[in-house]
Amino acid sequence: MTAQIIAFPDALTAPPVLSPEGDALFLDLDGTLAPIMDRPDAVGPDPRRTFVLRRLVQRFDRRVAIVSGRTLKEITAITENVVPALAGVHGLERRGVPGDHQAAVPDPDLAEAREIFQNLARSQPGLICEDKGVSVGLHYRGCPAACEAVREAARRLEASTDLLLQEGDMVAELRTRGDDKGGAVKRFMAEWPFQGARPVFVGDDLTDEDGFLAAQAGGGFGVLVGPQRRVTVARHRLETPCAVLAWLETCLGGDKWVG
Numbered sequence: 001m002t003a004q005i006i007a008f009p010d011a012l013t014a015p016p017v018l019s020p021e022g023d024a025l026f027l028d029l030d031g032t033l034a035p036i037m038d039r040p041d042a043v044g045p046d047p048r049r050t051f052v053l054r055r056l057v058q059r060f061d062r063r064v065a066i067v068s069g070r071t072l073k074e075i076t077a078i079t080e081n082v083v084p085a086l087a088g089v090h091g092l093e094r095r096g097v098p099g100d101h102q103a104a105v106p107d108p109d110l111a112e113a114r115e116i117f118q119n120l121a122r123s124q125p126g127l128i129c130e131d132k133g134v135s136v137g138l139h140y141r142g143c144p145a146a147c148e149a150v151r152e153a154a155r156r157l158e159a160s161t162d163l164l165l166q167e168g169d170m171v172a173e174l175r176t177r178g179d180d181k182g183g184a185v186k187r188f189m190a191e192w193p194f195q196g197a198r199p200v201f202v203g204d205d206l207t208d209e210d211g212f213l214a215a216q217a218g219g220g221f222g223v224l225v226g227p228q229r230r231v232t233v234a235r236h237r238l239e240t241p242c243a244v245l246a247w248l249e250t251c252l253g254g255d256k257w258v259g
Contacts, residue, residue, distance in 0.1 A: 014247070019198075024065075024189070024194045025056060026065050026185050028066075030043060033079075040128070049245060057083055059252055065085035068090075087184035089135050092104040106133055109162055110135070110176065117129040117137075140171070154172035189218055199220040201215040216235075222235060223236045224237045225240070
């Protein structure tokens with residue numbers, strides 16, 4: 001396994017142009033390919049993003065996957081189904097290039113977590129409960145003051161159930177145990193057409209660190225997106241989702257969307 005590299009974003013350089021012949025791309029969605037919105041349902045298809053993704057799949061011979069915290073249904077709608085390989089709910093759902101679907105069995109304890117999160121969302125304006133079937137999240141972007149209360153409730157549920165707490169950007173999510181984003185990358189890399197390629201993972205959130213580690217273990221690297229200062233194992237950084245799309249266009253040989 002490649003040794004881990006720990007750095008702050010300020011020490012990271014822009015990623016190099018990738019090789020269509022030897023590299024594989026693993027892309028997070030929110031905060032990476034799309035800007036973070038106040039509500040998860042506010043993110044929809046974008047012509048430039050769809051164009052770039054479609055051309056990447058062609059140029060990289062289908063060695064492109066979206067690896068997101070969203071469900072497969074949401075990813076498919078937002079990307080207009082131009083990417084065959086998808087991993088949703090941080091790896092608990094997965095669709096391979098041939099079209100095969102795999103999904104974890106929802107933990108029975110999710111019912112209790114769902115009820116508590118829904119009650120909290122009803123009692124506090126600005127909180128949003130998101131049910132993904134194999135996980136349930138409570139977003140507090142619309143009510144930052146509730147951060148500690150939300151996290152404390154989530155920690156108590158994790159301690160009293162078999163669920164796994166996964167904290168993200170202004171969200172506390174309780175999920176069925178199983179693959180994380182790193183596990184999803186490893187599964188893809190063991191399958192056609194990813195086998196033998198160098199994995200590159202691009203993401204913005206703490207949950208993407210698992211993807212960075214998996215890419216690094218496979219001889220590749222991670223690309224952190226965003227201005228936030230935190231310790232990361234990524235080797236490179238891009239400032240915004242718009243910068244990500246611009247970099248991906250350079251990987252297309254300069255083939256750009258003209259809208």
